[in-house]
Amino acid sequence: MSQTNKVYLTNLGYKLGNLFPIYELNELHERSEDELLETLLEAGLEKYAKSDLSTFDMARESIQSTLKNAQIANHKIDAIIYTTSSFWNPSFSSTNEINRLINECNLENAYPIGLFFSECGNTQIAIRVASSLIKTREFKNILVVATDKVAYNQTRIVPPDISICSDAAASCILSSEIEEGFELIHTTQYMNTAMADIDPNQLEQIEQYLNIAMSGIQQTIHQAMQNTMKTSSDFRQLIMNNYNLSVTQTVCKLGNFEYDQVFKNNIPRFAHAFACDTLINLSDFLNSNQINVGDLILLLGTGSSTWGANVICKV
Amino acid sequence: MSQTNKVYLTNLGYKLGNLFPIYELNELHERSEDELLETLLEAGLEKYAKSDLSTFDMARESIQSTLKNAQIANHKIDAIIYTTSSFWNPSFSSTNEINRLINECNLENAYPIGLFFSECGNTQIAIRVASSLIKTREFKNILVVATDKVAYNQTRIVPPDISICSDAAASCILSSEIEEGFELIHTTQYMNTAMADIDPNQLEQIEQYLNIAMSGIQQTIHQAMQNTMKTSSDFRQLIMNNYNLSVTQTVCKLGNFEYDQVFKNNIPRFAHAFACDTLINLSDFLNSNQINVGDLILLLGTGSSTWGANVICKV
Numbered sequence: 001m002s003q004t005n006k007v008y009l010t011n012l013g014y015k016l017g018n019l020f021p022i023y024e025l026n027e028l029h030e031r032s033e034d035e036l037l038e039t040l041l042e043a044g045l046e047k048y049a050k051s052d053l054s055t056f057d058m059a060r061e062s063i064q065s066t067l068k069n070a071q072i073a074n075h076k077i078d079a080i081i082y083t084t085s086s087f088w089n090p091s092f093s094s095t096n097e098i099n100r101l102i103n104e105c106n107l108e109n110a111y112p113i114g115l116f117f118s119e120c121g122n123t124q125i126a127i128r129v130a131s132s133l134i135k136t137r138e139f140k141n142i143l144v145v146a147t148d149k150v151a152y153n154q155t156r157i158v159p160p161d162i163s164i165c166s167d168a169a170a171s172c173i174l175s176s177e178i179e180e181g182f183e184l185i186h187t188t189q190y191m192n193t194a195m196a197d198i199d200p201n202q203l204e205q206i207e208q209y210l211n212i213a214m215s216g217i218q219q220t221i222h223q224a225m226q227n228t229m230k231t232s233s234d235f236r237q238l239i240m241n242n243y244n245l246s247v248t249q250t251v252c253k254l255g256n257f258e259y260d261q262v263f264k265n266n267i268p269r270f271a272h273a274f275a276c277d278t279l280i281n282l283s284d285f286l287n288s289n290q291i292n293v294g295d296l297i298l299l300l301g302t303g304s305s306t307w308g309a310n311v312i313c314k315v
Numbered sequence: 316m317s318q319t320n321k322v323y324l325t326n327l328g329y330k331l332g333n334l335f336p337i338y339e340l341n342e343l344h345e346r347s348e349d350e351l352l353e354t355l356l357e358a359g360l361e362k363y364a365k366s367d368l369s370t371f372d373m374a375r376e377s378i379q380s381t382l383k384n385a386q387i388a389n390h391k392i393d394a395i396i397y398t399t400s401s402f403w404n405p406s407f408s409s410t411n412e413i414n415r416l417i418n419e420c421n422l423e424n425a426y427p428i429g430l431f432f433s434e435c436g437n438t439q440i441a442i443r444v445a446s447s448l449i450k451t452r453e454f455k456n457i458l459v460v461a462t463d464k465v466a467y468n469q470t471r472i473v474p475p476d477i478s479i480c481s482d483a484a485a486s487c488i489l490s491s492e493i494e495e496g497f498e499l500i501h502t503t504q505y506m507n508t509a510m511a512d513i514d515p516n517q518l519e520q521i522e523q524y525l526n527i528a529m530s531g532i533q534q535t536i537h538q539a540m541q542n543t544m545k546t547s548s549d550f551r552q553l554i555m556n557n558y559n560l561s562v563t564q565t566v567c568k569l570g571n572f573e574y575d576q577v578f579k580n581n582i583p584r585f586a587h588a589f590a591c592d593t594l595i596n597l598s599d600f601l602n603s604n605q606i607n608v609g610d611l612i613l614l615l616g617t618g619s620s621t622w623g624a625n626v627i628c629k630v
Contacts, residue, residue: 082432087402095432095434095510095511095618095619095620096510096511098432099508099509099510099511099620100511102508103508103511108508111440111504111505111506111621112432112433112506112621113430113432113433113440113444114429114430114431114432115429115430116429116430116431117397117413117427117428117429118427118428125426125428128448128453129428129447129448131451132444132447132448132450132451132453133443133444133447135447135450135451136446136447136450136451138443138447138502187453189426190426191426191427193414193415193417193423194414195414196410196411196414196415303410304410305410306410306426306427
């Protein structure tokens with residue numbers, strides 16, 4: 001069997017929760033003298049997103065916006081990769097919710113594949129799995145949706161006190177048939193299981209946590225560059241998760257990117273939306289910028305112990 | 316890029332909970348006159364498996380037995396696909412447990428990919444995803460582990476009153492490098508989201524549930540045969556989930572298999588171990604039967620609304 005089919009990433013969509021100023025978050029006032037609030041505001045955060053919808057309902061709205069302008073009929077979507085870290089939701093114990101989601105989106109031929117363990121890098125591994133399944137002709141058009149939500153009794157503070165979590169879903173289509181958007185050139189992943197024994201909420205472990213995280217990010221970018229024989233200057237844009245401006249600056253240094261190569265507008269707009277960040281940022285970047293055929297973009301997703309990067313090229 | 320690499324399924328391993336007679340299950344005596352217990356005993360069930368280990372701990376023991384006789388070093392396993400439906404376990408909210416599992420198994424290069432939504436057919440989609448990732452050379456050696464356990468407050472009765480759930484983990488390696496065991500020829504999946512609105516525990520909906528389930532199984536076997544241009548008589552063995560002898564008989568009729576083409580020894584031994592059944596049955600079949608090069612086996616996994624089948628060939 002020969003394998004020459006290209007895989008395209010197209011039809012970005014997303015659903016964000018309602019936006020509120022982060023200073024309205026009670027838990028940020030529980031620390032002495034609002035120190036954490038001040039730090040986060042100084043680091044560029046302003047608002048976060050909170051949704052009353054379930055992860056499945058947010059996913060549905062995102063998928064509907066992805067499908068609205070898709071160049072293929074819904075019934076041609078033959079798989080849906082649903083990726084999440086929000087397993088606090090008891091509805092995961094049955095398949096009723098995913099079946100309803102598929103029905104409500106009229107995706108009657110989309111076989112459901114749930115994916116997890118890469119946290120805020122879930123989108124990157126979902127894109128890699130979708131691409132493989134398409135290249136081996138197991139499926140032709142795969143809808144990828146990331147959806148995550150903070151449980152009512154969970155903290156929104158991202159350890160170690162670096163950002164605020166937002167509720168959102170984001171989606172796209174990976175396809176060998178829709179030849180538009182971006183060609184997926186490469187994906188790489190990296191992991192460091194030493195994180196298992198480190199608690200970023202313990203003051204004395206923060207430095208070790210940050211060192212491993214930085215080294216993971218650096219290694220992931222390095223692998224992406226080496227495997228595609230590119231350097232950071234070959235890229236039109238680095239699209240990464242929204243933590244805060246200081247984290248973004250650090251990642252630029254680690255990957256040898258210029259600070260203005262990164263899309264940062266969404267850091268004040270909604271802070272950190274789990275694995276949805278990168279697709280939302282890509283969508284918003286495209287809506288506000290001219291992009292040329294051949295432009296390269298690095299989609300970087302950073303979990304706590306796993307990191308991933310997709311290299312995509314505008315077609 | 317050409318794609319001629321074959322994918323092999325090898326090194327089966329499993330960990331079963333401790334075995335108890337099903338008549339010791341209190342919930343089976345809560346029905347009038349032990350009617351359900353009688354029915355299940357008549358349908359060939361005798362014992363079930365209960366484990367005090369967590370899903371991660373069962374997975375570790377299964378993985379260790381898979382790795383014990385593997386023809387490659389642990390560090391060559393470059394991904395682990397961990398598939399489960401047991402999301403009642405709160406440890407899924409972090410990656411600590413999977414990182415510890417990877418460390419304890421000395422799989423320092425195994426990138427973790429969590430997979431769900433196919434329930435008792437999770438193993439079949441995990442094998443398909445692993446195979447695609449190997450064929451596209453994203454990874455070379457992928458450890459697949461299925462692990463599931465009934466929560467202390469959940470029922471062990473499989474709706475609609477057809478079997479008893481057992482706690483277990485089962486694993487194997489999918490590889491382009493270890494040329495032994497079985498070659499993976501094909502995988503097919505099928506789904507029917509109409510199940511979303513059917514409750515098999517409601518007496519008046521059981522018939523509709525069973526009709527959809529039977530039609531899903533029939534369609535899945537049909538696709539597997541059509542895509543590989545085989546008929547049931549070409550297969551040495553059908554390996555399926557353990558529900559009960561009557562279900563097995565029905566599946567044989569639906570797929571045009573002879574009753575003695577199915578491995579049934581584990582139905583009385585431990586009843587239904589979620590997605591682990593098929594790998595455990597395959598392992599036990601191989602331990603008690605001579606198998607020849609070229610023998611075909613159909614691994615059939617049947618969830619409630621998704622069904623999957625792997626066609627494998629002895630090398």
